Amino acid sequence: MNELITRDLHQGLLTLTFNRPDKLNALNTAMYTQLGDQLLAATEDAEVEVILLTGGPQCFCAGNDLKDFLDNPPSDMDSPVFRLMRLVMALDKPLIAAVAGPAIGIGTTLLLHCDQVLVSRSAKLRMPFVPLGLCPEFGSSLLLPRLLGHARAARLLLCNELLTGEQAVEWGLANELHEDGEQCLAAARKLAERLQALPQDALRISKRLLKDAHRQELEVTVQREGLLFIERLHTPEAKAALRALVKD
Template identity: 30%
Template sequence: MPDLVRREDFDGWVQLTLNRPDKLNSLNVAMFEQLRQHCLALAGETGIGCVVLRGAGQCFSAGHDLGGIAEGETPPSRGWHSETLRMLEKLPIPVVAAVHGHCYTGALEVALAADFIIASETARFGDTHAKFALTPVWGMSARLPRRVGIATAKRLMFTAQMFGAAEAVRIGLAEYLIEEAEFETEIARLAGQIAAQSHFSHAANKRLLDRSDAQPMDAALQREWMDGEGRGPDMHERIAAFQTKSS
């Protein structure tokens, strides 16, 4: 089987590329199966400080393969796609979705499972479930309002409107916009910066943030000091390196 999700390893970080460029990286069961296998592998690895998820060719992904939907594709189990994206989301490693070109509907659900999104100036987003008389089952109704707010999520889902990178940044869907000519350079710079920080802290902080999401403030604060994992095994080494550099 071809590499529908291609893995590349760099200095402390990994790039996963959705790899059906001839089909605009449209998402099918086989692609999700490979994404799932990569998630399983990464969850058990050490030494990886960042994962970048992106698309090959012209875009991130045009969304769920409508041909597969029409043909009645059968996932291995009910909720399997959603479960796979939760596996991506719960990796003990920061995950960044780097979006260029199309990122529609199912593809947006995939990108939302990343910790955050960065967007090339060419990026185009939208949720078109309502256009095709569909409802989300991969996480849109749970993740989109957490990212942009309930009213904005409703507007995007009800109108099925397309919008560009600048609007994605304005509403908080994407963190920042990158000129297309700088996209590759910025991906490597950002991934390297994240990977250079403590991997212990990344894993612990992701767990804290996941537990406290949408909790009342007092409960979230209590969980932070009660369940926080404190000092990592590389703390002394990092402090010593900083002091040596500063002196």
């Protein structure tokens, strides 16, 4: 199997890197499966203390692979993409994202579930679900209004607004802004070291407490969004929008 998600474990820090640079790290079914497997293994591995998710210093993730979505759309809530979502939401170990370049679609909604998000000035966040004939996913219709207020959430989810790295920090979608991707990655590793220096059981209990108050509501939202997303993928509107962007 090709390493579409590379894994590096060093002194308790597990770095998972999207590794499909020729496609700007667009996620296909195999990548969802591999990333889900890596997160499940990390949950069960006592050596893993903190998880860092990145696409490298140039590009985080260009969203879903549109051709894969047309050729192999998720059929139910057990599909790899939705399994990944459940695994991310169930993580009790800290999850840090280091974001450079494009973070599109699920490349942005994934960040809503990270405990810390660091971005470079090159970061570009966008959720083009409506232009693709689709609907929000990964709990974004719940989390974004709660985080940003309705008006700003609507600018992102309805109006396809693009946010720079600087704007992402200003709006509260990210914690820190760094000059370039290399600095962003270095800062993320330093932040991981700070978390690793803390009592680990207390850290995980505290993360669970932060998440538990809204966990059930979030799970219900992800389920509802997911079913609607699957339904939308089969509509003429979505198929036409996706085909218009897919190159053979």
